[in-house]
Amino acid sequence: LVLSLFSLSRSTFSAFNRRRFSILGCSWRKQLSFEYISIMANIDPEIAKTQEERRKLEAEREGVSLTFVTLDRDLYGGNERDSYSTSIAPNDEEDPNLDTHGSLVAQRLASFTAPKSILNEVARLHSEDDDDDGGFKPRQTIAEREGEYRNRRLNRVLSPDRVDPFAMGEKTPDPSVRTYNDHMRETAVQREREETLRLIAKKKKLAEEAAKKQKDSAHSKKRNRWEQDGGAETSSKKAKASDSVWDATPGRVSVGRRNRWDEPTPGRVTDSDATPSGVTWDSTPKGYATPTPKRQRSRWDETPATMGSATYTPGFTPFQINLLGAMTPDQYNQARWEKEIEERNKPMSDEELDAMFPKGYKVLNQPASYVPIRSPARKVIGTPTPMTTPGYIIPEENRGQQYDVPPELPGGLPFMKPEDYQYFGALLNEEKEEELSPDEQKERKIMALLLKVKNGTPAQRKTALRQLTDKAREFGAGPLFNKILPLLMQPTLEDQERHLLVKVIDRILYKLDELVRPYVHKILVVIEPLLIDDDYYARAEGREIISNLSKAAGLATMIAAMRPDIDNADEYVRNTTARAFAVVASALGIPALLPFLKAVCQSKKSWQARHTGIKIVQQIAILIGCAVLPHLNSLVELIEHGLSDENLKVRTITSLSLAALAEASAPYGIESFDSVLIPLWKGIRSHRGKVLAAFLKAIGFIIPLMDAGYASYFTKEVMVILIREFQSPDEEMRNIVLKVVKQCVSTEGVEADYIRSDVLPEFFKHLWVKRMALDKRNYKSLVETTVEIAYKVGVADIVERLVNGLKDESELYRRMVMEAIDKVVTNLGASDIVARSEELLIDGILYAFQEQTNDDANVMLNGFGAVVNGLGQRVKPYLPQICGTIKWRLTYKSANVRQQAADLISRIAVVMKQCGEEQLMGHLGVVLYEYLGEEYPEVLGSVLGALKAIVNVIGMTKMTPPIKDLLPRLTPILKNRHEKVQENCIDLVGRIADRGAEFVPAREWMRICFELLEMLKAHKKGIRRATVNTFGYIAKAIGPQDVLATLLNNLRVQERQNRVCTTVAIAIVAETCSPFTVLPALVNEYRVPELNVQNGVLKSLSFLFEYIGEMGKDYIYAVTPLLEDALMDRDLVHRQTAASAVKHMALGVAGLGCEDALVHLLNLIWPNIFETSPHVINAVMEAIEGMRVALGGAVILNYCLQGLFHPARKVREVYWKIYNSLYIGAQDTLVASYPVFENEHTNVYSRPELTMII
Incomplete structure (x- = not known):
């Protein structure tokens, strides 16, 4: 036991x-x-x-x-240790010889599962839908989206307002206002402090390393424990144990250790075997009850016994009894501790204080506003409590309590987010405006407007933005920026909110103008992070704000605000400052900034200043591009000394800046770089790593600027370094080397033989490796460089070296090889490929095409199609094998494989026609016909696309299956709502209707017409366009009557998009079958007293006259009464659509003698020029423009003259708007139409030559 x-x-x-x-x-x-x-x-x-x-x-x-x-x-x-493992199972260690999937049974079970693609898809859907908000993911804030580097913007603080020296004139600045000198002094102190801390940390680290090294050397020879005797071991352990005294446990009297079995039995008074226990002041009090033998009971039914008891006598006044027995040890100790603390810290009496202090002190009265501190909750235990407690009292409901429901804000303000309370909390105070000071009222007004801009509806936002803009100078720059800028520093800010607040700053900058000078640095702290944002539009917003700010504040203020940040210890601050300076230079001109840049770039105090100054030049080149050319010499002279700077980072940024300048000035400006060629050349021979990469990048951009002879010489010189760096393990270095090789090879003057003999072997040996396919950036650069080399040496050399990679075991590498071959063959053709390479190429492509397992199949498909189309008729011997592969893959169980096989047919159908394989194509047509029952819509769309390609190539008569069998099978597929299926099916039906309508009975075409009406509801514009074109083909095949009846009935539907597409289809039918077959039905349909139908007829007329053009002269008089009625209708949409129809009519019949009808219609259009609806007024103005083309500018000028000088401003505005567009469109014709004035003494207004011509 x-x-x-x-x-x-x-x-x-x-x-x-x-x-x-x-x-x-x-x-x-x-x-x-x-x-x-x-x-x-x-x-x-x-x-x-x-x-x-x-x-x-x-x-x-x-x-x-x-x-x-x-x-x-x-x-x-x-029990805190129950969760720990107390033993190690014998089978926990993994056997390295076993497969990671487990036992054989587990492997067998693992094989009975769903396909991996389905499992991955299910996991992806679960990961997308697994959301606490029921599938609606919360918007991501800017801080969550940004990385650690960009989030450094939150560490910056808004500096205090600075003095505006220009506004003060000759006055002495107020000592309390922060000046430029104060800021520079603070920056210097901060820089010195950070440098000191850095040196201390460095010294501490060196000391630790030295101590560690010394300790390792002292213990380098360690004795074996088997060589030590027991006594020595005991003594050493004792010595080791006594090293630390403060945490040692006092020695025990007894030799044996105390064990849990040694605890005394509860209830016994004495125990002869027990170890005497010490009494400590914080020990748990023991009970004094006399132990009585009793039966074993569960402690759950025991009543707590008190240490002292008193019989309770009911009385009127409850009194305190001793409850110490019911206390827990913690409560008892806390009570003792509180009592002792209160004893020691009780306030002194006046007598005690008089005894302590000398004479002369007196007691002061407490202030009227003094409120004594209430006793904290921890002291409640020291307060006597009665034995009996009162009964339960229902708590009163606190009406003011907020249950996470945002309260309604007064004054129609929008909702307020929890994080907005610290900024807009003052709006919740129920104070009357009359009680507030003018500054407080202004502040509340600004907060209310900003809240509407940030969280309001579009209408509220627009109104608030206008008020902020109009009253900007009234509010003042200080109150505005002190409220806006903290909001932009908010960590929970979202993109939309930041965009709106930046828009506010942009608007008020125009109004405040020079008043923003004291707040320039504050604004820059908030706006500069936008310059490095991922979003292009955010960067554009930031550049626009800084540009406007620099124009408002001036160059001197901008330099004074940003100068201290140039040599800031934080690289993030220096980076954003350099980009902001580049924007200032582009706004105010580079020449204005050159003296300052010269001083910064040649700074002797710190390398950070030189680094930032040279980076400003780099950012200027990136920002303004070729506009840097007039200042290229000056900018190169500013930074050329950086190539020999003592700091490696300065050398690196200098070479990168030269690369940016050369890229911006290409293909000009080589003369400006003469002074830096020798330092660059020396640098690539002496540097390694990132500095060498930067130097190579600069040379790579400068070489294309050279003449052919110099470019050839320098390319051969630098190629030695590049070939050496082909073996570099650094990914960034490889990327730059590939870029430089691409630039050097594309330069005129570099010979193809030199590239073929000296560059290609090393290029393919070291760079065309499997590891390059893993990194997307290097993958892309390698393919682009290979294509550029192919332009120089030809397609045969490249394909010959790449073709073996198509059978590589790595799929990523095969895809990279296929993409390179695709681009090379597409750009250069395949005529140079020899027979042996051709065989290897087809064999490799078939292998790569069949062995692919990745979902991204477009690369293989595009490459296959490009090679087959490039080889042309030379691919005929391989077509049976290719078609066999296609047919086999059409029966594959994977939907992706079947889809890819069908897509390949559409890619190679043209080549099969060129090779005369019509029988093979007909066989493929029958095979595809059998797969029209495909259940996967993506695969079905590809099958229809392949059928369409075969029909286009082989023709209607030779098509198998026959068209009369194929089209009825397509009719039910038109009901499929998948976009790819719809688009390919309607294209195929339209092609058959265009070229082979006679093979299908008219009844089948009518069935298709009814199905096509549903396709007018498609979301994709290409589907709707193909549908209306198909209506035209069908109407041409079976006559317009039946088709037109179907379309006119469709004008009665409620859906606007459907009606618009129907009107377009009617116009196409009219264009295809002549307008006289459609116009009578349209005019008759206009008599239907239904708004949608009449609008549809008018829109059909608009499209009809747009399509038929000059043919409209025969029908203009027939539709004029209808347009008269529409132009006088009360409905705005009627007049708008009729004006649009008049515009197209006038443009079509210009110069064809229909001026009388057009003048009549102009008289009906002219009263609509005062409409306020933007759609109507646009249609009316366009109709007048059309009349100007058909009637001439003189007629429209006569209509304009009557209102140009009207006393009403709104009337004048409309007429001048018409006159301005007339002046732009018909300026020459107006000269003859101006009124004739009589000559004066000094001015002659007569134009005899013009009069003679007229």
């Missing part, structure tokens, strides 16, 4: 079991304790000591008290 119990680990006993064994008082507990101690004696003394202390604490905490009931912690998760 002892051995079996001892084999259990100590930690497996819960506290509950320990107490049970302790209460039982087994007679063999001492023996077990001694055996346990003897076995544990070999443990390190430090460990044993720690375990002993832990057991002692556990015994004190977890002993069962007879005076009060404690909760069993085991039942409520109180």
